[in-house]
Amino acid sequence: MEKRQTTLNFNPSPAPSGTFYKPVATNSSGNNDEPQVRNNPFATNAQPSNAYYWNNSKWNHTPQQPTPVLPAPLKKTISSQSATSASNSTDDEFFDDDDCFNSSDFLVIDNIVENEIKKQQLSQEHINVRTPGGGFAKAVAQITQNPVIDLTTEPTATDPEPALKKFRTTIDHTSNDNPHNFSPPAFGRHNREPLSNDTRLSALAHTGEQTSKYFRESKGIVLSDEQKYILKMVVEQRQSLFFTGSAGTGKSVLLREIIAQLTVMFSSDELGIAASTGIAACNIGGSTLHSFAGIGLGTDPILQLCNRVKGNRKVSERWRRVKALIIDEISMVDGDLFDKIEAVAREVRGDPQPFGGLQVIITGDFFQLPPVRDRNGRGGKFAFEAKTWPLVVKKTVEMRHVFRQKDGDFVHMLNELRLGKVSANTLNMFRSLCREPKYPDDGIVPTYLYSYRSDVDVANNRQLAGLKGDVHRFSAQDWGDLKKIQDQCLAPQILELKLSAQVMLLKNLDTTLVNGSIGTVIGFNGEGKYMRDTTSSGVMNEDGKLAEGEDRGSGSAVGLKEPGQKQGQGQANEGNPNQKSQEDATPYPIVKFTNGREYVCLPEEWRIELPGKLVVTHLMIVRGRRAWHTFHCLDHISLAPCSSIMTRWTNGCKPETGTIVARLGVVYPQEPRSDARTCQSRPRSSLCCPVARHNARRPPSTELQRTQGYGPSEGDWVLSAA
Numbered sequence: 236m237e238k239r240q241t242t243l244n245f246n247p248s249p250a251p252s253g254t255f256y257k258p259v260a261t262n263s264s265g266n267n268d269e270p271q272v273r274n275n276p277f278a279t280n281a282q283p284s285n286a287y288y289w290n291n292s293k294w295n296h297t298p299q300q301p302t303p304v305l306p307a308p309l310k311k312t313i314s315s316q317s318a319t320s321a322s323n324s325t326d327d328e329f330f331d332d333d334d335c336f337n338s339s340d341f342l343v344i345d346n347i348v349e350n351e352i353k354k355q356q357l358s359q360e361h362i363n364v365r366t367p368g369g370g371f372a373k374a375v376a377q378i379t380q381n382p383v384i385d386l387t388t389e390p391t392a393t394d395p396e397p398a399l400k401k402f403r404t405t406i407d408h409t410s411n412d413n414p415h416n417f418s419p420p421a422f423g424r425h426n427r428e429p430l431s432n433d434t435r436l437s438a439l440a441h442t443g444e445q446t447s448k449y450f451r452e453s454k455g456i457v458l459s460d461e462q463k464y465i466l467k468m469v470v471e472q473r474q475s476l477f478f479t480g481s482a483g484t485g486k487s488v489l490l491r492e493i494i495a496q497l498t499v500m501f502s503s504d505e506l507g508i509a510a511s512t513g514i515a516a517c518n519i520g521g522s523t524l525h526s527f528a529g530i531g532l533g534t535d536p537i538l539q540l541c542n543r544v545k546g547n548r549k550v551s552e553r554w555r556r557v558k559a560l561i562i563d564e565i566s567m568v569d570g571d572l573f574d575k576i577e578a579v580a581r582e583v584r585g586d587p588q589p590f591g592g593l594q595v596i597i598t599g600d601f602f603q604l605p606p607v608r609d610r611n612g613r614g615g616k617f618a619f620e621a622k623t624w625p626l627v628v629k630k631t632v633e634m635r636h637v638f639r640q641k642d643g644d645f646v647h648m649l650n651e652l653r654l655g656k657v658s659a660n661t662l663n664m665f666r667s668l669c670r671e672p673k674y675p676d677d678g679i680v681p682t683y684l685y686s687y688r689s690d691v692d693v694a695n696n697r698q699l700a701g702l703k704g705d706v707h708r709f710s711a712q713d714w715g716d717l718k719k720i721q722d723q724c725l726a727p728q729i730l731e732l733k734l735s736a737q738v739m740l741l742k743n744l745d746t747t748l749v750n751g752s753i754g755t756v757i758g759f760n761g762e763g764k765y766m767r768d769t770t771s772s773g774v775m776n777e778d779g780k781l782a783e784g785e786d787r788g789s790g791s792a793v794g795l796k797e798p799g800q801k802q803g804q805g806q807a808n809e810g811n812p813n814q815k816s817q818e819d820a821t822p823y824p825i826v827k828f829t830n831g832r833e834y835v836c837l838p839e840e841w842r843i844e845l846p847g848k849l850v851v852t853h854l855m856i857v858r859g860r861r862a863w864h865t866f867h868c869l870d871h872i873s874l875a876p877c878s879s880i881m882t883r884w885t886n887g888c889k890p891e892t893g894t895i896v897a898r899l900g901v902v903y904p905q906e907p908r909s910d911a912r913t914c915q916s917r918p919r920s921s922l923c924c925p926v927a928r929h930n931a932r933r934p935p936s937t938e939l940q941r942t943q944g945y946g947p948s949e950g951d952w953v954l955s956a957a
């Protein structure tokens with residue numbers, strides 16, 4: 236049941252003209268009372284008969300706006316405080332002046348048409364977001380033709396009106412809203428409501444254990460005004476928008492509330508939840524954008540991708556049914572991919588509107604991880620550089636209140652780092668904080684970060700050579716295009732381990748052993764420890780007793796000594812005919828993880844999907860990596876355990892994000908399947924789809940991971956910008 240707010244009486248999506256869209260006449264309903272978006276750059280074929288704009292503190296009505304033919308000049312409307320300074324500057328000067336953007340006043344940019352955007356993209360004069368300090372806000376504001384809405388302005392107790400006007404000016408100016416019906420949010424931090432129990436419950440129903448856990452943890456959190464305001468735009472007004480903000484501004488909290496509330500409105504197949512990476516997707520109970528879109532790697536041309544999706548009944552049905560699509564961690568979504576997915580949506584849904592008429596809710600922070608480039612340095616275009624971004628994203632909202640840090644000075648320092656403009660004061664302050672790091676006594680050596688896998692390998696080999704004891708060698712069994720598998724699989728083809736080697740998991744196994752969990756090899760089964768009880772499928776301790784908490788019925792072979800933990804969690808070996816003999820013959824590593832769990836790492840499977848329709852099954856015996864030194868994507872929760880960060884980010888060289896190599900992967904051996912389609916068509920719960928099982932056992936939320944020692948704890952320093 237779609238609930239478009241009935242009071243909004245506007246043409247929902249004036250269709251743009253040009254390469255992507257057929258011209259569609261706006262206001263075809265003949266209702267002359269409908270307000271149109273003034274100077275909508277994509278309505279160039281339309282003749283808006285009515286338009287409203289904000290001028291002289293009131294709404295003005297302009298009948299028969301002429302259709303813009305040439306790119307209109309940039310025109311900026313800024314709030315009263317900064318109007319004077321802006322009025323004296325040219326457009327370029329204005330954009331060069333960072334202070335204009337850093338002020339708490341919001342900025343409205345008007346009349347940016349597509350050609351102007353392209354021109355600026357080409358000149359790159361003002362759009363330089365790849366280097367810190369380049370001005371993300373500038374880029375977004377310019378590229379999206381929408382204002383970056385700053386919601387931090389609060390009214391004085393005596394006169395709330397100016398702030399309300401600012402909101403109206405900002406919002407109505409660019410949106411399709413009927414200005415007369417727009418009701419701005421209530422101001423004041425005191426004016427908060429707790430998250431409703433109903434929404435928590437619905438979130439639980441929709442996204443399962445993961446989200447419900449999150450909401451349990453989130454008890455007591457009340458949405459701020461800016462969060463409520465965005466929530467309203469999404470849920471009540473059903474707007475397509477992009478909300479962003481620096482680390483800790485509550486994007487995730489808001490996103491989960493949005494999911495919870497949209498879940499009430501939509502059935503599960505009407506709400507698409509996706510993120511750029513698997514871990515981000517897990518955190519919100521969704522799937523990767525690639526997987527949601529059904530486009531494989533998405534490297535094929537658009538036409539092929541459309542055919543591919545249309546040829547897949549399940550995926551095309553999904554596209555047709557979905558009414559709202561959430562995309563998290565947008566900073567890692569490639570711009571070209573964004574265009575392709577948008578085109579697929581339009582084609583499969585048979586609707587010429589952007590994203591086939593879907594409501595698209597996008598969030599992320601472009602200052603965080605960028606899109607991945609391929610080996611040749613191709614790709615890596617930001618999503619906001621996508622041609623269709625301005626068509627899809629009708630509003631950009633920036634959240635500025637940082638919740639994560641209470642100390643205002645510290646927030647200021649972090650913001651300077653984020654922008655790459657560190658003042659002498661901030662530098663001195665950081666220097667004064669230098670101290671010898673203290674680490675928990677868990678036997679884990681802090682991880683060093685390198686940009687290149689080869690450096691990681693050298694460092695890891697050096698560490699391994701320094702350990703005493705025999706080397707245990709684990710080789711993967713691969714089928715299919717071996718070279719491509721080698722290129723794409725995170726786990727190495729050959730893994731060498733010794734006692735005391737430090738390792739990192741490469742897969743989510745259950746709620747407490749997740750992709751990224753670090754541990755130490757404390758033994759190898761078959762060497763007197765954790766002998767396999769072949770009669771009961773359980774795991775025995777040294778003394779021959781079955782480990783506490785074992786569940787004999789699962790058929791798994793895992794040393795799970797933690798009381799209360801169920802045997803078989805995270806295992807992928809049920810029903811594997813070859814498993815038993817392999818397990819009996821191979822001494823698999825027993826890893827003690829930082830959360831105290833001891834785990835026999837059995838073989839695990841990876842499937843690598845290659846371009847085109849080919850799906851190669853990638854099967855390995857224990858595959859993994861050692862983890863003293865890791866090439867690590869600089870994710871915002873992952874740095875605290877590191878004593879030093881040895882970065883070699885060279886100019887123009889982006890880290891290959893997603894390539895987290897220093898992890899232990901576990902695989903199980905299995906006969907190769909010659910027919911990839913067989914694999915695809917098997918039920919999701921079957922052997923060949925470990926991903927499905929992982930989805931069923933969602934990993935803990937970031938918050939939970941933090942509390943359980945996976946990430947930084949309260950008071951730790953957290954860096955958020957790569």
Ligand SMILES: Nc1ncnc2c1ncn2[C@@H]1O[C@H](COP(=O)(O)OP(=O)(O)OP(=O)(O)O)[C@@H](O)[C@H]1O
Pocket residue numbers: 456457458459462480481482483484485486487488489600638639871955
């Ligand atoms: N309205 C709120 N009231 C109190 N605390 C909040 C609120 N919103 C978020 N928080 C807290 O602020 C912290 C950061 O929130 P959140 O993780 O949602 O930020 P984020 O913008 O997603 O950060 P990042 O970009 O690093 O992922 C969390 O501890 C969260 O519980």
